[in-house]
Amino acid sequence: MANIRVLVAKPGLDGHDRGAKVVARALRDAGFEVIYTGIRLTPEQIAEAALQDDVNVVALSLLSGAHNTLFPKVVELLKEKGLTDVLVIGGGVIPAADIPGLKAAGIKEVFTPGTPTSDIVKFINENVKA
């Protein structure tokens, strides 16, 4: 009986958590176990929480513009901790021009405003190695 576990986290100095909470709720309703960790976190805190809770997915939300620094940092720290099979996804107000760079850095998908939550659920179901 394995449930998909998703860590929802907001790195950096950004208190806008409405989007993250909506996504957390949608993921719960899709049957996932969602570990909601709140706002203003360091990449180190997020990576350590992902390790301790052995999550399948880390979902990062960011609206401050610091995604190009903080998202790749989380990916890097997860690898350092030996979490090589964690799916990292991102969301928030991310300019289209930044998305290829984030994907190259190991963010598997980026969901921008207007994305139906069902797309996120579908992406997770299709990409988590069960």
Add this chain to the structure above:
Amino acid sequence: MEIVERLLNHSRLALSKAITAVENEYDDAVKIMTEIYPHTGNAYVLGITGPPGAGKSTLTDGLAKEYRKRGKTVGIVAIDPTSPYSGGAILGDRIRMMDLMSDEGIFVRSMATRGSLGGLSQKTGDAVKLMDAFGMDVIIVETVGVGQSEVDIVKTADTSMVVVIPGMGDDIQAIKAGILEIGDLFTINKADREGTDKLNIEIEMMLELNPERVAWRPPINRTIASKGIGIEAVIDSIEAHKNYLIESGRLAEIRRARIKNEVTAMLNDRVNRYIDKNVVETPEFEETVRKLQTREIEPYSVVDKIVGNVLK
């Protein structure tokens, strides 16, 4: 096993993966627990329960920090309910504990109740054992005191703490819920709120009426966990209870009862699964149900017959 060796050598990743194996009932879970068992029995287990919103997670965060100041390592198992509709869960206890993440002497694991038949207490017990073997001095199990299985978990701790807050409607509400009877100590959190004195008196009156609590009188502490106020006194009370348990010989009794509960639950679980697989999920059983519905037979002798066959 390699994962057990790594766990015993303080690999946090191995600990995390081992808990997952137990929680998901992976094939290697039983082997892990078998090898771990001789390394357990050293940690002190604290159970914390109380109604939603009482501040259990914030208090747990404060207790963990205070234990660290006193040189103890701390494992935390934080349990939140699974939605009966979707099977999903929001595990939000960690949100109060994020600044513990930079401390290697602390390990926090969020667990969902999932739908398992009494399996929750077994899995929680296994998670506690894994943290114990890892070398945590104190293990805090934190859960909402709503269901029987949650209460069972806390009941089997060495020390059980009930967290209450003033102003939850009628103060008799807390007493009615029944969780007050399991507390070795009580903490009134958010004690800067109106109604604290009244609640304190209510709990004291309830304790007066409980004849079993003679040798140990549960202390009532007041905290404002969000500001870190009153935490030290709570730990002092936990230590006092621990000393009482050791000196009176009660600790050995509690732990024997815990082992008995665990083995009984494991036996029940095994028998349930056996019956599900070999009796309930067979075509013959469907036929039996059909005959019962048309009243060709009655259930009492059916049960006698099945039990006679299964438990030879």
